[in-house]
Amino acid sequence: MTTAVELTSCDSCDTEFALDDARYATGDRFLCPACAASLQLCDFCDRHCETAVRAESGVYVCVGCQDEYNFSECLDCSTLVRDGTVCEFHEAPGDHTLLLDYSVKPDPVFHGRGPLHLGMELEITVPRGDLAPRAEDSLSALGGLGYLKDDSSISHGFELVTHPMSYDWALDHFPWDLLPRLYDQGCSADDNGLHVHISRAAFTGPCHVYRWMKFVYRNQDAVETLARRSSQYAGFHDDKRILVKETCKGARGFIRHAAINTLNSSTLELRVFAGSLAPQQVQAALGFADASVHYTRDLAVADIARHRGWDWSRFATWLLTNPRYLPLTRELEDLACAC
Numbered sequence: 001m002t003t004a005v006e007l008t009s010c011d012s013c014d015t016e017f018a019l020d021d022a023r024y025a026t027g028d029r030f031l032c033p034a035c036a037a038s039l040q041l042c043d044f045c046d047r048h049c050e051t052a053v054r055a056e057s058g059v060y061v062c063v064g065c066q067d068e069y070n071f072s073e074c075l076d077c078s079t080l081v082r083d084g085t086v087c088e089f090h091e092a093p094g095d096h097t098l099l100l101d102y103s104v105k106p107d108p109v110f111h112g113r114g115p116l117h118l119g120m121e122l123e124i125t126v127p128r129g130d131l132a133p134r135a136e137d138s139l140s141a142l143g144g145l146g147y148l149k150d151d152s153s154i155s156h157g158f159e160l161v162t163h164p165m166s167y168d169w170a171l172d173h174f175p176w177d178l179l180p181r182l183y184d185q186g187c188s189a190d191d192n193g194l195h196v197h198i199s200r201a202a203f204t205g206p207c208h209v210y211r212w213m214k215f216v217y218r219n220q221d222a223v224e225t226l227a228r229r230s231s232q233y234a235g236f237h238d239d240k241r242i243l244v245k246e247t248c249k250g251a252r253g254f255i256r257h258a259a260i261n262t263l264n265s266s267t268l269e270l271r272v273f274a275g276s277l278a279p280q281q282v283q284a285a286l287g288f289a290d291a292s293v294h295y296t297r298d299l300a301v302a303d304i305a306r307h308r309g310w311d312w313s314r315f316a317t318w319l320l321t322n323p324r325y326l327p328l329t330r331e332l333e334d335l336a337c338a339c
Contacts (some may be wrong), residue, residue, distance in 0.1 A: 010035055016073040023048055025314055044069055055080035056087050067155065072246060073097065078129035085150075098135040099150045099158050112169025116202035116293055118286055119164045119267065120146075123275050124182060126157040126226030134187060141175040144179060154192060167290035170325065171283060177276040194249030194282065195235065197267035204297060209268075211261055211296040216270075222312040223259070225282040225335055226288060228281070233257045234271035280327050280334075287328030291319060 006019045008030035023036035025048040040052035040061040049062040056079050061071055061082050074087040075098050081087050110117055135148055150207040183277045193252045204207045218221060220236040236259050261269035273285045295318055299309050308314055
Protein backbone atom coordinates (compact mmCIF):
# COMPACT_ATOMS: atom_id res chain seq x y z
CA MET A 1 0.00 0.00 0.00
CA THR A 2 1.43 3.33 -1.07
CA THR A 3 1.35 6.15 1.48
CA ALA A 4 -0.05 9.39 0.07
CA VAL A 5 2.48 12.22 -0.14
CA GLU A 6 1.32 15.36 1.63
CA LEU A 7 1.66 18.34 -0.68
CA THR A 8 2.02 22.04 -0.11
CA SER A 9 2.53 25.03 -2.40
CA CYS A 10 5.56 27.26 -2.63
CA ASP A 11 4.97 30.79 -1.30
CA SER A 12 7.24 32.14 -4.01
CA CYS A 13 6.34 30.34 -7.26
CA ASP A 14 3.03 28.62 -6.23
CA THR A 15 4.32 25.24 -7.41
CA GLU A 16 3.01 22.20 -5.52
CA PHE A 17 5.66 19.95 -3.98
CA ALA A 18 6.12 17.45 -1.18
CA LEU A 19 5.79 19.01 2.26
CA ASP A 20 8.75 16.99 3.48
CA ASP A 21 10.94 18.88 0.99
CA ALA A 22 9.81 22.32 2.21
CA ARG A 23 12.43 24.87 3.12
CA TYR A 24 11.69 27.58 5.68
CA ALA A 25 12.33 31.21 4.80
CA THR A 26 12.15 34.49 6.70
CA GLY A 27 8.64 35.84 6.98
CA ASP A 28 7.33 32.38 7.90
CA ARG A 29 7.25 31.27 4.26
CA PHE A 30 7.43 27.75 2.82
CA LEU A 31 9.62 27.50 -0.27
CA CYS A 32 10.22 24.69 -2.71
CA PRO A 33 13.85 23.47 -3.00
CA ALA A 34 14.33 25.31 -6.31
CA CYS A 35 13.30 28.72 -4.91
CA ALA A 36 15.21 28.15 -1.69
CA ALA A 37 18.38 27.37 -3.66
CA SER A 38 18.50 30.96 -4.90
CA LEU A 39 18.59 32.31 -1.35
CA GLN A 40 21.21 32.25 1.39
CA LEU A 41 20.63 30.22 4.56
CA CYS A 42 21.01 32.14 7.84
CA ASP A 43 23.31 30.16 10.15
CA PHE A 44 21.42 31.36 13.24
CA CYS A 45 17.71 30.88 12.53
CA ASP A 46 18.15 28.24 9.76
CA ARG A 47 15.85 30.16 7.42
CA HIS A 48 16.48 31.14 3.83
CA CYS A 49 16.66 34.87 3.27
CA GLU A 50 17.15 37.41 0.46
CA THR A 51 19.20 39.67 2.71
CA ALA A 52 21.49 37.32 4.64
CA VAL A 53 25.00 38.78 4.83
CA ARG A 54 28.34 37.07 5.36
CA ALA A 55 29.94 38.19 8.62
CA GLU A 56 33.64 38.47 9.43
CA SER A 57 33.66 34.99 10.99
CA GLY A 58 32.32 33.45 7.75
CA VAL A 59 28.78 32.78 8.97
CA TYR A 60 25.73 34.16 7.18
CA VAL A 61 23.25 36.14 9.23
CA CYS A 62 19.85 37.62 8.31
CA VAL A 63 18.77 41.13 9.30
CA GLY A 64 16.64 39.93 12.21
CA CYS A 65 19.43 37.85 13.68
CA GLN A 66 21.93 40.69 13.30
CA ASP A 67 20.15 42.57 16.08
CA GLU A 68 19.32 39.52 18.18
CA TYR A 69 22.88 38.21 18.18
CA ASN A 70 24.62 41.58 18.54
CA PHE A 71 26.09 42.00 15.06
CA SER A 72 27.01 45.45 13.80
CA GLU A 73 28.95 46.93 10.91
CA CYS A 74 32.61 47.75 11.31
CA LEU A 75 33.02 51.48 11.91
CA ASP A 76 35.46 51.68 9.00
CA CYS A 77 33.78 49.41 6.45
CA SER A 78 30.56 47.45 5.97
CA THR A 79 31.88 44.13 7.33
CA LEU A 80 29.61 42.58 9.96
CA VAL A 81 31.30 41.91 13.29
CA ARG A 82 29.85 40.33 16.41
CA ASP A 83 30.29 41.88 19.87
CA GLY A 84 32.67 44.51 18.56
CA THR A 85 33.02 47.82 16.74
CA VAL A 86 35.67 47.12 14.07
CA CYS A 87 36.70 44.16 11.93
CA GLU A 88 40.10 42.48 12.19
CA PHE A 89 41.37 44.36 9.14
CA HIS A 90 40.76 47.74 10.78
CA GLU A 91 41.57 46.76 14.34
CA ALA A 92 44.44 48.99 15.39
CA PRO A 93 45.31 50.91 18.58
CA GLY A 94 43.51 54.24 18.80
CA ASP A 95 41.18 53.43 15.90
CA HIS A 96 37.95 53.11 17.95
CA THR A 97 37.40 56.75 18.89
CA LEU A 98 34.47 57.69 16.64
CA LEU A 99 31.79 56.50 19.07
CA LEU A 100 32.14 56.64 22.83
CA ASP A 101 30.70 53.87 24.95
CA TYR A 102 27.21 54.65 26.23
CA SER A 103 28.43 54.76 29.85
CA VAL A 104 31.16 57.34 29.17
CA LYS A 105 30.35 60.87 30.37
CA PRO A 106 32.98 63.46 29.40
CA ASP A 107 33.36 66.49 31.66
CA PRO A 108 30.93 69.19 30.51
CA VAL A 109 32.21 72.26 28.68
CA PHE A 110 29.79 75.16 29.06
CA HIS A 111 28.99 77.46 26.14
CA GLY A 112 27.15 80.76 26.39
CA ARG A 113 25.94 82.71 29.35
CA GLY A 114 24.32 80.80 32.21
CA PRO A 115 22.96 79.76 34.53
CA LEU A 116 20.38 78.24 32.14
CA HIS A 117 22.29 75.77 29.98
CA LEU A 118 20.80 73.07 27.74
CA GLY A 119 22.39 69.79 26.74
CA MET A 120 20.97 67.97 23.73
CA GLU A 121 20.93 64.22 23.01
CA LEU A 122 19.74 63.36 19.49
CA GLU A 123 19.44 59.71 18.43
CA ILE A 124 20.24 59.23 14.73
CA THR A 125 19.79 56.13 12.58
CA VAL A 126 22.38 55.69 9.82
CA PRO A 127 22.16 53.53 6.65
CA ARG A 128 24.16 50.32 6.89
CA GLY A 129 27.64 50.75 5.49
CA ASP A 130 27.66 54.52 6.16
CA LEU A 131 28.34 54.65 9.89
CA ALA A 132 31.98 55.74 9.70
CA PRO A 133 31.59 58.53 7.11
CA ARG A 134 28.45 59.90 8.81
CA ALA A 135 30.16 59.83 12.20
CA GLU A 136 33.25 61.55 10.80
CA ASP A 137 31.11 64.22 9.14
CA SER A 138 29.17 64.84 12.37
CA LEU A 139 32.27 65.07 14.54
CA SER A 140 33.90 67.44 12.06
CA ALA A 141 30.83 69.70 12.07
CA LEU A 142 30.51 69.63 15.86
CA GLY A 143 34.13 70.47 16.52
CA GLY A 144 34.47 70.63 20.30
CA LEU A 145 30.77 71.26 20.87
CA GLY A 146 29.80 67.62 21.22
CA TYR A 147 30.55 63.96 20.74
CA LEU A 148 28.93 60.74 19.52
CA LYS A 149 27.94 57.77 21.68
CA ASP A 150 26.97 54.19 21.02
CA ASP A 151 23.36 53.51 22.06
CA SER A 152 21.72 50.10 22.00
CA SER A 153 18.27 51.67 21.55
CA ILE A 154 19.30 52.78 18.04
CA SER A 155 19.18 49.95 15.52
CA HIS A 156 22.18 51.26 13.58
CA GLY A 157 23.62 54.69 14.26
CA PHE A 158 24.70 56.91 17.12
CA GLU A 159 23.56 59.42 19.70
CA LEU A 160 24.74 62.98 19.06
CA VAL A 161 25.39 64.66 22.42
CA THR A 162 26.24 68.32 22.92
CA HIS A 163 28.01 70.01 25.78
CA PRO A 164 25.81 72.45 27.76
CA MET A 165 24.78 75.52 25.73
CA SER A 166 22.68 78.56 26.42
CA TYR A 167 19.67 78.72 24.11
CA ASP A 168 20.82 81.85 22.27
CA TRP A 169 24.33 80.46 21.88
CA ALA A 170 22.94 77.23 20.44
CA LEU A 171 20.89 79.10 17.84
CA ASP A 172 23.98 80.98 16.70
CA HIS A 173 26.69 78.32 16.95
CA PHE A 174 25.28 74.81 16.64
CA PRO A 175 26.00 73.47 13.10
CA TRP A 176 22.36 73.41 12.01
CA ASP A 177 23.25 72.62 8.40
CA LEU A 178 24.54 69.23 9.62
CA LEU A 179 20.98 67.97 10.24
CA PRO A 180 19.57 68.36 6.70
CA ARG A 181 22.87 67.09 5.33
CA LEU A 182 22.51 63.89 7.35
CA TYR A 183 18.93 63.60 6.10
CA ASP A 184 20.05 63.95 2.48
CA GLN A 185 22.59 61.17 3.11
CA GLY A 186 19.83 58.75 4.15
CA CYS A 187 19.94 59.21 7.92
CA SER A 188 16.82 59.48 10.05
CA ALA A 189 15.80 60.46 13.58
CA ASP A 190 12.00 60.15 13.30
CA ASP A 191 11.69 56.83 15.17
CA ASN A 192 14.18 57.86 17.84
CA GLY A 193 14.26 60.34 20.71
CA LEU A 194 15.48 63.86 21.36
CA HIS A 195 16.28 64.62 25.00
CA VAL A 196 17.08 68.04 26.45
CA HIS A 197 18.93 68.41 29.75
CA ILE A 198 18.23 71.59 31.71
CA SER A 199 20.73 72.72 34.32
CA ARG A 200 19.29 72.60 37.84
CA ALA A 201 21.25 75.78 38.55
CA ALA A 202 18.81 77.63 36.27
CA PHE A 203 16.02 77.32 38.85
CA THR A 204 15.68 79.92 41.58
CA GLY A 205 14.66 77.35 44.17
CA PRO A 206 12.33 74.46 45.02
CA CYS A 207 9.18 76.49 44.27
CA HIS A 208 10.45 77.28 40.78
CA VAL A 209 11.16 73.61 40.10
CA TYR A 210 7.64 72.79 41.34
CA ARG A 211 6.00 75.40 39.08
CA TRP A 212 7.98 74.22 36.05
CA MET A 213 7.29 70.51 36.52
CA LYS A 214 3.61 71.12 37.24
CA PHE A 215 3.35 73.27 34.10
CA VAL A 216 4.80 70.46 31.95
CA TYR A 217 2.66 67.73 33.52
CA ARG A 218 -0.56 69.78 33.50
CA ASN A 219 -0.20 70.40 29.75
CA GLN A 220 0.42 66.84 28.59
CA ASP A 221 -1.69 67.07 25.42
CA ALA A 222 -0.03 70.25 24.16
CA VAL A 223 3.46 69.11 25.15
CA GLU A 224 3.05 65.77 23.39
CA THR A 225 1.71 67.54 20.30
CA LEU A 226 4.77 69.77 20.26
CA ALA A 227 7.00 66.76 20.96
CA ARG A 228 5.36 64.85 18.06
CA ARG A 229 5.04 61.66 20.07
CA SER A 230 3.57 59.91 23.09
CA SER A 231 6.11 57.44 24.39
CA GLN A 232 6.41 54.87 27.16
CA TYR A 233 9.98 56.10 27.52
CA ALA A 234 8.75 59.60 28.42
CA GLY A 235 5.56 58.82 30.26
CA PHE A 236 3.07 61.21 31.85
CA HIS A 237 1.96 58.80 34.56
CA ASP A 238 0.43 59.43 37.98
CA ASP A 239 3.23 57.64 39.80
CA LYS A 240 5.67 60.10 38.21
CA ARG A 241 3.52 63.19 38.84
CA ILE A 242 3.46 62.54 42.59
CA LEU A 243 7.27 62.73 42.63
CA VAL A 244 7.14 66.43 41.76
CA LYS A 245 7.12 67.60 45.38
CA GLU A 246 9.92 65.22 46.32
CA THR A 247 12.00 66.47 43.38
CA CYS A 248 11.50 70.07 44.50
CA LYS A 249 12.90 69.14 47.89
CA GLY A 250 16.08 67.86 46.27
CA ALA A 251 15.24 64.19 45.73
CA ARG A 252 16.72 62.74 42.53
CA GLY A 253 13.99 60.17 41.97
CA PHE A 254 14.39 56.62 40.74
CA ILE A 255 12.49 56.51 37.42
CA ARG A 256 14.33 57.40 34.21
CA HIS A 257 11.59 56.75 31.66
CA ALA A 258 9.38 59.70 32.57
CA ALA A 259 8.48 62.92 30.79
CA ILE A 260 10.97 64.57 33.14
CA ASN A 261 13.87 62.43 34.27
CA THR A 262 15.02 63.59 37.71
CA LEU A 263 17.82 61.06 38.27
CA ASN A 264 20.68 63.39 37.36
CA SER A 265 22.22 65.47 40.13
CA SER A 266 22.96 68.53 37.98
CA THR A 267 20.17 68.47 35.38
CA LEU A 268 16.49 67.80 34.82
CA GLU A 269 15.97 65.95 31.53
CA LEU A 270 13.01 66.56 29.23
CA ARG A 271 12.60 63.24 27.41
CA VAL A 272 9.36 63.96 25.59
CA PHE A 273 10.55 64.92 22.10
CA ALA A 274 10.65 62.73 19.01
CA GLY A 275 13.94 62.83 17.18
CA SER A 276 14.25 65.03 14.12
CA LEU A 277 16.74 66.19 11.51
CA ALA A 278 14.63 69.29 10.75
CA PRO A 279 16.39 72.32 12.29
CA GLN A 280 13.17 74.11 13.25
CA GLN A 281 11.86 71.11 15.19
CA VAL A 282 15.10 70.69 17.11
CA GLN A 283 15.32 74.44 17.76
CA ALA A 284 11.71 74.36 18.98
CA ALA A 285 12.59 71.61 21.49
CA LEU A 286 15.45 73.70 22.86
CA GLY A 287 13.21 76.76 22.80
CA PHE A 288 10.49 75.06 24.83
CA ALA A 289 12.99 73.89 27.44
CA ASP A 290 14.38 77.41 27.79
CA ALA A 291 11.07 79.29 27.53
CA SER A 292 9.19 77.08 30.00
CA VAL A 293 11.86 77.67 32.65
CA HIS A 294 11.77 81.44 32.09
CA TYR A 295 7.96 81.52 31.99
CA THR A 296 7.55 79.70 35.29
CA ARG A 297 10.33 81.58 37.08
CA ASP A 298 8.18 84.61 37.89
CA LEU A 299 4.79 82.90 37.83
CA ALA A 300 3.10 84.16 41.00
CA VAL A 301 0.36 82.42 42.95
CA ALA A 302 -2.08 85.12 41.81
CA ASP A 303 -1.15 84.45 38.16
CA ILE A 304 -1.96 80.79 38.64
CA ALA A 305 -5.11 81.18 40.78
CA ARG A 306 -6.73 84.15 39.06
CA HIS A 307 -5.27 84.35 35.58
CA ARG A 308 -4.87 80.69 34.59
CA GLY A 309 -1.11 81.00 34.56
CA TRP A 310 -0.60 77.27 34.10
CA ASP A 311 -2.80 77.20 30.98
CA TRP A 312 -1.07 76.49 27.67
CA SER A 313 -2.88 79.41 26.01
CA ARG A 314 -1.29 81.85 28.46
CA PHE A 315 2.13 80.40 27.74
CA ALA A 316 1.55 80.62 23.97
CA THR A 317 0.52 84.27 24.32
CA TRP A 318 3.62 84.97 26.42
CA LEU A 319 5.81 83.43 23.71
CA LEU A 320 4.55 85.98 21.20
CA THR A 321 6.12 88.75 23.30
CA ASN A 322 9.52 87.02 23.11
CA PRO A 323 10.80 87.00 19.50
CA ARG A 324 13.88 84.99 20.52
CA TYR A 325 11.57 81.94 20.55
CA LEU A 326 10.56 82.34 16.91
CA PRO A 327 11.43 78.71 15.98
CA LEU A 328 9.12 77.51 18.76
CA THR A 329 6.22 79.79 17.81
CA ARG A 330 6.57 78.78 14.16
CA GLU A 331 6.54 75.11 15.12
CA LEU A 332 3.45 75.63 17.27
CA GLU A 333 1.75 77.35 14.36
CA ASP A 334 2.72 74.50 12.03
CA LEU A 335 1.27 72.01 14.51
CA ALA A 336 -1.84 74.14 15.06
CA CYS A 337 -1.51 73.99 18.83
CA ALA A 338 -0.61 77.61 19.50
CA CYS A 339 -3.93 78.38 21.19
